[in-house]
Amino acid sequence: MSITTVKPTGTPGGKPSPSDLKAARLPRWSPYVIAVGSLAVGCGIGLAADLDSRMQWGLIAAILFVGVSYFLSATVEGGRQAKDRLATSVVWVMFLLAVVPLASLIYETVKRGSKVLDGYFLTHSMGVVADDEAGGGIYHALIGTLEQVGLACLIAVPIGLLTAIYLVEYGRGKLAKTVTFFVDVMTGIPSIVAGLFVLSFWILMLGFGPSGWAGAMALSILMMPVVVRSTEEMLKLVPNELREASLALGVPKWRTILKVVLPTAIGGITTGVMLAVARIAGETAPVLLLVWGTPVINSDPFKDAQASLPLYIYQQYQSGNQVGYDRAWAAALALIVFIMILNIVARGIARWKAPKTGR
C-alpha cells in the first residue's frame, strides 16, 4: 500500500494528533459513570435539601446527567460530539420518564391484583356475594366484556375494512374527502357521547332495554374510525407495482384487492384491529349508560343488563371497602392480561402472515 502518505498534522488548537481522522473521545463507559454519579448527587441534594418527593430527586439527577454529559463532551470531544451526546442523553431521559409510570403501573396492579386473582375469582360471579363480603369473582364481567367486544368487532371490523378499501382503492374526489373528514371527526368522539347517542336512539327512542348489544353498538362507533385509519395506512403501504402486476395478468380489480393487496397488508391490518379492540375493551362510560351492570351471570347479550370488566372495576372501587378494592385491582389485572394476550395473538398472526423474505 503506497497510498497512505497522509502525514500526521497538528490540530489548529496546537495539540498534536496522530491523524486528522482521529479525535479525542470520552471512554466508552463514561455515560454509565455520569449516570450513576448524577443519580448519587441527585439523591444527595434531595437528602440535604430535605425534598420529600422522590420525583424531584429523579428530575435533579436527570438534569444533572444531561448537563454533565454535554459539558464533559464539549470540553473533551468538541461541539459536534457534545450535541450528539446531548441528543442521546435527552432521548434516554425521556425514555426513562415514559417507562417509569408504565412500570410502576404494572408493578402496582400485579402487587395489589394478585391478592385475590385465582381460578375461583375467574369462574365465579358476584351473584350471592354482598359488597362488603370477601369472595366472588369476575366470571360474569369477563363474559360480558368478551361478548360486547366481540359484537362490536362484528359490526366495526367489516364496515371499517370496507371503508378503508373504498378510500384507498376506489375513492376519488369529493365523496372520499368527505368520508375521510368524518372518519377523522369520529376518531375524536368522546366515549360518553357515543354512549349517549345510542342511549337516546336505542333505549329512549326505540324503547329497548339495556343490553350488551346496546353497549356493543356504542363501542363499535368508537372502534370504527380506528380500524378505518389503521387499515387505510396499511393499504397505502402496499406498493402500487403489486397491484399493476396483478392487473397486467388480467386479474379483475376486486380479485386483485382480495388476493394480492389484502394478504400483503394483513399483518398490519390485524395489529390495527387489535389495537382498536384494546381501546374499546377498557371503555366504561358507554357500558355504564347502556349495559348497566349486574352482579349475576347473564350470557345473553341481547337481553337485560350485563356486566363488563371496566364497569366491574368501577363498581367495586365505588363500594369503598377493602374487599371491593382487592376485587377491583384483581379485575384490573385480569383486564390488562386479557388485552396483552390479544396483542400477543395479533403479533403472532402478523408475523405468521407477513410477507416472507427467507431464501
Place this chain on the structure above:
Amino acid sequence: MAKRIDVSGLNAYYGSHKAIEDISMTVEPRSVTAFIGPSGCGKSTFLRTLNRMHEVTPGGRVEGKVMLDGDDLYGSGVDPVNVRRTIGMVFQRPNPFPTMSIFDNVAAGLKLNGSYKKSELNDVVEKSLKGANLWNEVKDRLNKPGSGLSGGQQQRLCIARAIAVEPQVLLMDEPCSALDPISTLAIEDLIGELKERFTIVIVTHNMQQAARVSDRTAFFNLSAVGQPGKLIEIDETERIFSNPSVQATEDYISGRFG
C-alpha cells in the same frame, strides 16, 4: 398465438396533460419491436396504452385506435381485463408477490382468475419456468418465497408469471434496467427464444440492447419538456442504427442529442 398490433392516431393523457400525440405504427407478430428515446418522451406511456394499463393511472385516458388482429382494444364493450389476459406485461422493477411462493407466483395468473385445473397447474408452472430459463435454478425450492430470489431471478420469475397465462403479446417496460450485465444477458437470450412464440415489445434506454434483441426499432422524441412525445420513425433495427431516415434519430443514437 402471436398477433399483430396496429395503432392509429393514438393520443394519451394524464388528466389534461397530453403525454403522447398522434402515434401510428404496426407491431409485427413473432418479432421483437424496441422503443427507444429520451426520458419522458412517452415510450412507457405508449407501451401501457397497448394493454390498457394506462387507464389504471388516475386521470389516464386514451384517444385513438389500437387494433389487435382486427379487434379494437378501445372499442365499446371491450373488457380491459380480457385485453390484459391477451397482452401480458413485465415491469421495470421485478415485482413478485411477496406473500406467495415461487410456485404460486408463476401460477398467480391462473389461480387469481379462478379458472384452472389442479392437475394442469404443475405442468404450466414447470413449462413457464423452463420458458423463462429459471426452472433449473428454482426447481428444488418452489415453495420458498419469490422475494428471496436475486434481482435477475425475480425478473425472470415475473416473465414466467407473465407467459404462464399464455398471452399473445408480451410488453416489457425496461425489463433489464434494474439488473446487472449477466442477468441482462440471460433476459436478452430469453427474449430471443420467446419471440418464436410471442409478439414482443420492449422499451429500453440501452441502445446496444435494442440493437441486439430487436427486429424493428421505433424512436420516440419530444420537442420540448412539457410537450407531448411523438413517434419520430420506426424501421428495421439495422436501418435505424446504420442509416436512419430522420436526422434526429441519428443524433440520438450517435450521442449528439440535445
